[in-house]
Amino acid sequence: NKKYCLIKFIVCMKTLSELKSAALQSLKGKWALCVFATLVYFLCCIPYSYINFKIQFQNFSEPSFNSMNLLLLMYAYLFIIMMPLAYGYSVSFLKLVREDDDYMISQMFRNFANYKRAFLVPLIVFIYTVLWSLLLIIPGIIKSLSYSMTYFISKDHPEYTINECIEESMRIMKGNKWRLFILQLSFIGWILLTILTLGIGILWLLPYMYITIVHFYEEIKNENQPQQIEEVTEN
Helix, strand or coil: CCCHHHHHHHHHHHHHHHHHHHHHHHHHHHHHHHHHHHHHCCCCCCHHHHHHHHHHHCCCCCCCCHHHHHHHHHHHHHHHHHHHHHHHHHHHHHHHHCCCCCCCHHHHHHHHHHHHHHHHHHHHHHHHHHHHHCCCHHHHHHHHHHHHCCCHHHHHHCCCCCHHHHHHHHHHCCCCCCCCCHHCCCHHHHHHHHHHHHCCCHHHHHHHHHHHHHHHHHHHHHCCCCCCCCCCCCC
C-alpha cells in the first residue's frame, strides 16, 4: 500500500511538473503583459489596504461612529469591488492559455459588464466555504478545493446557474482535490523567495500560479466530459 502511494505521488509530481512547464510556455512573450495586469490588480486593492490600515489604529474597545463606518466601507469595497475583480483577474487567464493573441489587461474588467454574475459567483463560493469552515478547518479546505474550478466553469458556461457551476466544479474535482493541493504546495518555495524581493516578485509569481491552475483545469475538464447538471444542495 505504501509502495502504491509512493508511485502515485511520483506520477502526480511528474504531471504537475508538466503543468508548470505548460504554464511557462503560455507565458512566453507575455510576461510583461501579465506582470502589468497583476500590478493593476494590486493597485485596485490599495483602497482596501488603506482602509484596513486605518482600522488598525482605531480603538475598538470603545466603538465610535467613525470606526464602524470604516468597517462597513472596508467590507463594502471587499465584496463589491475586490471579489468581482479577483473573479475577472483569474478567468482572464483562460484566454491567454487558449493562445488567444488578443489577450488584454482590460479583460479582467470586462466581467463587470455582467456585474451580477461577477459579484454573485465569488460571493456564493465564499459563503459556502466559510460555512464549511465554521464546522472545522479541514472540511473548509476540502470544500475550497472542490469549489476551486467554479470561476472557470462560470466563464465557460454562462448558461449555467451559479449552483450548477459549483456542482460541476465539485464533480470534476472528485479524485483531483489532492492533486490541486499538492500543486498549490509546490509553490511555497517560490512564495518564500518573494520575501527576498520585498514582495515585488509576487507580480511574476501570481500569473505563473494562476496560469498553471488554468492548465490544471483544462486537463481535468477534458478528462471529465460535461454531463447534465442538477441543482446542488449544500448539506
